[in-house]
Amino acid sequence: MAKKIGFLSETASKVTGEVGYMGKIDVAGMEGKCALVPQVKRSDRSPDYEVQIYRKGRWLNFGAAWIKTPTVGGEDFLSLTVDHELMEKAVYCAAFPPSEEDDEGQWAIVWGRPKGGNARGVAEALEDEIPF
Secondary structure, eight states: OEEEEEEEEEEEEETTOOEEEEEEEEEETTTEEEEEEEESSSSSTTTTTEEEEEEEEEEEEEEEEEOOSSSSSSSSSSEEEETTTSOOOOOSEEOOOTTTTTTTEEEEEEOOOOOOOOOSSHHHHOOOOOOO
């Protein structure tokens, strides 16, 4: 099951008019304001946005995002790869457009555990007396 780890609101630059996103994110111990800054695509694989996080008074590069179109119905969404040197490994998440019921008009950033689950099986975890 996916867990909401942040939100984004669509915004336009007052200088260039380009559309980007601003919001908040809390992933792998990194929490703060975040921004998706539009990028010039140099190839089909280039990211559409640079992901930045505001920490300790400055904006830091925090990953990349791509616009994705579902293969069967639905609206476009954003696929994010969030990574920073302070994190153990990259986190892959997605941002989905607001639903009609969402009066805030915010995109939800969600993360879900990969299909393989964690490294320990359920049976092994249940045999432990103390989880640490």
